[in-house]
Amino acid sequence: MRSDLSSLSVRAxxxxxxxxxxxxxxxxxxxxxxxxxxxxxxxxxxxxxxxFAIRQAKESALRWANRQPLGPLDGIVVSLKDNIDVxxxxxSAGTAAFARRLPSRDAYLWEKLRAAGMVxxxxxxxxxxxxxxxxxxxxxGRCINPQGGQLTPGxxxxxxxxxxxxxxxxxxxxxxxxxxxxxxxxxxxxMGLIPTRxxxxxxxxxxxxxxxxxxxxxxxxxxxxxxxxxVLLNISPASPPDRSIWYNMRIGIISQVDETEMxxxxxxxxxxxQQRLEDCGALLRTVAFPTQSLASIRRNAFLLxxxxxxxxxxxxxxxxxxxxxxTLQSMFRYGAGISREKREDILAALDHVRTxxxxxxxxxxxxxLPTTPDTAFLHGHAPPSTQADFTCIANILGAPALSFxxxxxxxxxxxxFIAAPNQDERLLAIATALDEFWS
Numbered sequence: 001m002r003s004d005l006s007s008l009s010v011r012a013x014x015x016x017x018x019x020x021x022x023x024x025x026x027x028x029x030x031x032x033x034x035x036x037x038x039x040x041x042x043x044x045x046x047x048x049x050x051x052f053a054i055r056q057a058k059e060s061a062l063r064w065a066n067r068q069p070l071g072p073l074d075g076i077v078v079s080l081k082d083n084i085d086v087x088x089x090x091x092s093a094g095t096a097a098f099a100r101r102l103p104s105r106d107a108y109l110w111e112k113l114r115a116a117g118m119v120x121x122x123x124x125x126x127x128x129x130x131x132x133x134x135x136x137x138x139x140x141g142r143c144i145n146p147q148g149g150q151l152t153p154g155x156x157x158x159x160x161x162x163x164x165x166x167x168x169x170x171x172x173x174x175x176x177x178x179x180x181x182x183x184x185x186x187x188x189x190x191m192g193l194i195p196t197r198x199x200x201x202x203x204x205x206x207x208x209x210x211x212x213x214x215x216x217x218x219x220x221x222x223x224x225x226x227x228x229x230x231v232l233l234n235i236s237p238a239s240p241p242d243r244s245i246w247y248n249m250r251i252g253i254i255s256q257v258d259e260t261e262m263x264x265x266x267x268x269x270x271x272x273x274q275q276r277l278e279d280c281g282a283l284l285r286t287v288a289f290p291t292q293s294l295a296s297i298r299r300n301a302f303l304l305x306x307x308x309x310x311x312x313x314x315x316x317x318x319x320x321x322x323x324x325x326x327t328l329q330s331m332f333r334y335g336a337g338i339s340r341e342k343r344e345d346i347l348a349a350l351d352h353v354r355t356x357x358x359x360x361x362x363x364x365x366x367x368x369l370p371t372t373p374d375t376a377f378l379h380g381h382a383p384p385s386t387q388a389d390f391t392c393i394a395n396i397l398g399a400p401a402l403s404f405x406x407x408x409x410x411x412x413x414x415x416x417f418i419a420a421p422n423q424d425e426r427l428l429a430i431a432t433a434l435d436e437f438w439s
Contacts, residue, residue: 005030006167010224013170014072017064024064024075028057028119031077035122035168043141044163046082048122049089053077056119063117072227072237074117079169081160082123082140083130084215085204086110093206094126094156096139097316097323107204109173109215109232116231121169125159128328130175130208131309132156133183133383138325142379145188147411151376152383154184157218161188164218171228175215177208177305178298179371179391182403182416185218187376189405189412192218193225193431196421197398200232207312209305212395222404222431229428238425241433247281252364254289260389262373269406269413270370276437277368287364290356294389297353300346301392306335307343353396361420366430369393371403371414393418400424404434 005027008016016022032050039045060075069075080086083093085103092098110120125143127135135143135158143158145151146166153162157174161184164172174181176194185192194216207213217228223240230237253274262270274284290297310332313321321329338346360367369390377383394401394416400423403416419427 006034009221010072010076010170010219010227013076017069017075024057024060024119025054027075028053028077028121031121031169038166038168042144042146042162042166043125043137044143044159044166044168045079045122046092046094046125046140046159047090049120052088053119053121060117060119070115070117071231073113073231076118076171077121077169078113078118079122079124079160079163079172080110080120081126081157081172081174083126083175083206084110084123084173086120086123089123091123091206092140093130094128094137094140095323099139099323103204105204108201110204112232113173113228118171124157124163124172124174127156127158128325129309129313130156130177130180131305131328131331133387134379135159135184136379144379145376147187147189147376150379151411152187152379154187154376156180158184160218161185161190161192164188164190164220170219171224172218173215174218175205175208175213176395177212178301178388178395181216181218182371182391182401182414183387185403186371186405186414187412190218190220191222191225191402191404191431191434192216193229193402193427194394194400195229195233195424196400197395199422199424207308209308211304211308212301214395222434225402225431226428229424233424235425235428238429241429243280243433243436245429245433246277249277249282249366250364251277251282251284252287252360252367253284254367254369255286256289256294257369257390260294260373260386262370263375265375265408265410265413266370266373269408270415273368273406273415285364287360287367289360290353292349292353294393295386297350297396298389298392300349301396302388303335303338303346304350306331307338310335350396357397365419365426367418369416369418371416375411375413390416397421400427402427402431407438
């Protein structure tokens, strides 16, 4: 029996199961032991479901013993951000207000993953109510980036990214409103993917901003991401692409990216990614994007999330917002107080971005941007105001997006591809191809 089960990829674990070198019970126990040892340091998990995980692992082991696995995810260990409902498990959305909330039904996405044989090991830490960028959670602990020191893993799916990066699960599912899957993935040196908004039901997911919300997996490699998304989106698995996928791929570069101040490591990685794509035969071209600045677009999207988030939480808790921190109460009260005229202006501005972007993908297959302008920063420091400038584009367009690490000598740096809405299959092929991209 192998002793490094927690560090294996989904593909490697599948092969280990198929050849009898490992079984799902041993894998689940190794992850549980690692969480027990590491979670006090990193606070990646809010809750761990040991009995449930072992029960699921035993069911998976029986299927493997009978040579009847449900597919490539059978026995693979997954965690969920703690705003995703699972019957019998608390779902807090990172708040004290929902600390004792017990859902009466499973979220749609967990139903799909459970039916694929995945083993749920626990619920991951997150920024309170998904409304923030650091995962410095006052109720469930400050989540620490496994990269070292007191670095933030980013938010709001910081616990999910930290858990994957620290080998506490194979896959984690997060939610993303302005970049909350891709930013933590970038800061922690792993991969994150979101689908076209609306292709994956968010039934059973506590919302922040229904106009922008989506959900998606965080993993160490593109193959793993693709396997999860095949299940979640009911897509038939495709044959693995070869290196020719990049040849003549039309890749758009948004000119406004250069107007955003970036850390030197980020800027260097973005340029190297462009050069590597050209070396692989891709065709890079500058594309026209909405005339608004990226900062202006992000500010309007943030205001939208504030008032839509306020609507949910005022309905759920009442006018005093009990169980939310004073900071979050202030943000939601501000959002609730945005005038009707101001809201109409914001919605019109975002609609204008979408309208102006209609032709962005007419001449290119995907867009290439950095994921974040900066690398992970220390807890206790204010997040860079530009943190979501690049990631919010996909949420506003409702487009699928994929963040991936780039080689660097320092803290993790990441770039992202954004495809046109409903071009998820293209992005999944790219995700798989990225596993060999830098070699």
